[in-house]
Amino acid sequence: MKKNIKRAYCAVDYAFQRIGGKYKGRILWVLREGCLRYGELNRAVVGITPKMLTQTLKELESDGLIVRKVYLEVPPKVEYSLTDTGMELIPFISQMRSWGEKQMSAN
């Protein structure tokens, strides 16, 4: 629940460490409207490999931003969803996204 973070001198640094990395932002973003299965995430986050998906999901989970729910079925089913803490990030990821869209079209 905390120790991917190396040492946060300031809160800005801390926050960026927690949602940094190549895919964390996009994963949180696609989970904003509800839970998704592993395979669905794999398709939603274009370009990600199973390895990176698994790894990133683990980090997000141990960081308390998402929840992993396993259904004991055959075939296996696993769903991921945002925690309350994770949801608190959505508004600002949304802002970043708007800013990004504006910038992209401005170029």
Add this chain to the structure above:
Amino acid sequence: MKKNIKRAYCAVDYAFQRIGGKYKGRILWVLREGCLRYGELNRAVVGITPKMLTQTLKELESDGLIVRKVYLEVPPKVEYSLTDTGMELIPFISQMRSWGEKQMSAN
């Protein structure tokens, strides 16, 4: 003004690429209230080396987020400040910071 960005599939990705990196967030943040000189930045962004500071400032400048202003004096004087585009990021960095503070004290 654009081509540090490799390929942005989506705006979230694009935005994260532009303010990703170990120091960009903090540099933008300390510049929020006005311009700072190179040496002041070096002290404000704790732990950064001259190399990384120079490198990061160049990236931010070529990305159109900050402006570099050189005064032709002896001794040399260089000031950095946010562009309008850079300033647009401050509100949401501020949000992240609040979130980070809350999280840090929660642990």
Add this chain to the structure above:
DNA sequence: CAGGATCCCACACGATACTG
């Protein structure tokens, strides 16, 4: 279906010294 295991590498970042 949802991953684990390996091997590999570029590049982001660091340390140190030097300069117009």
Add this chain to the structure above:
DNA sequence: CAGTATCGTGTGGGATCCTG
């Protein structure tokens, strides 16, 4: 004061194959 220049390294991420 405001940077360059060099050299070195850790690890984030990629490719590929395997499995309960």
